[in-house]
Amino acid sequence: MKFATLACLALIVTTAGSLLAHHSPVMFDRTVRKTLVGKVVEFAWTNPHSSIQLDVPGANGSVERWGVEMGSPNSMAKAGWKSTLLKAGDTVTVVVNPLKSGEPGGIFVSITLADGRTLGGRATD
Numbered sequence: 001m002k003f004a005t006l007a008c009l010a011l012i013v014t015t016a017g018s019l020l021a022h023h024s025p026v027m028f029d030r031t032v033r034k035t036l037v038g039k040v041v042e043f044a045w046t047n048p049h050s051s052i053q054l055d056v057p058g059a060n061g062s063v064e065r066w067g068v069e070m071g072s073p074n075s076m077a078k079a080g081w082k083s084t085l086l087k088a089g090d091t092v093t094v095v096v097n098p099l100k101s102g103e104p105g106g107i108f109v110s111i112t113l114a115d116g117r118t119l120g121g122r123a124t125d
Contacts, residue, residue, distance in 0.1 A: 013065040028097045028107045034093045036066055043086035045073050052086065052108070054094060068096055080119055092115060 036057035050070040055063045070076060071084070086092070091114055096106030112118045 007086050010043040018031060025097075025100055025107065027101070029100045032098055033109060034096050034098045034106060035097065036068075038066070038092070038094075039088045040086050040088055041065065041078075042088060044085035047078075048072055050076060052094065054092070056104070064104050066094075066096075068094055068108050069106070085113075085119075 036056045038054040038055060041053040041055050042051075044051045044053075050073055052068040052070065054066045054068060056066050058064055071079075073081075093112040094109070095109040097109060098106040110118055110120045
C-alpha cells in the first residue's frame with residue numbers, strides 16, 4: 001500500500017509542472033487588448049482548446065494570419081457558442097490579449113459577429 005501511495009505521489013509531482021506550463025498564460029500580455037477585424041480562415045472546435053485562424057488586412061495591403069487560442073468546447077458551449085457558429089470567409093471582429101513576442105497571435109477575449117452579436121468564451125473573463 002505504501003508503494004502505491006508513493007508511486008502516485010511521484011507521478012503527480014513529476015507531471016504537475018508540465019500541466020501548469022501547458023495552461024500558463026505567461027506568453028500572453030494580459031494587460032493589452034488588441035482588436036482584429038478580419039476573415040475567418042478556420043474555426044477549430046477541438047479539445048483541449050478551440051482556435052480561430054484569422055486573416056487580418058494590414059495597412060500596406062498585406063494580409064497577416066493571426067492564430068487565436070480559445071477555451072475548450074465545453075466552456076465555450078456554456079458561453080453560448082456552437083461548433084457551427086463561425087465559417088471560413090465570415091468577417092468578424094475579435095478582441096485578444098496578444099502574444100508578448102509580437103507574433104500575430106493571442107488568447108481570445110471576445111468576438112463580434114457580422115450580425116452584431118458579441119460573445120465571450122473564456123471562463124476567466
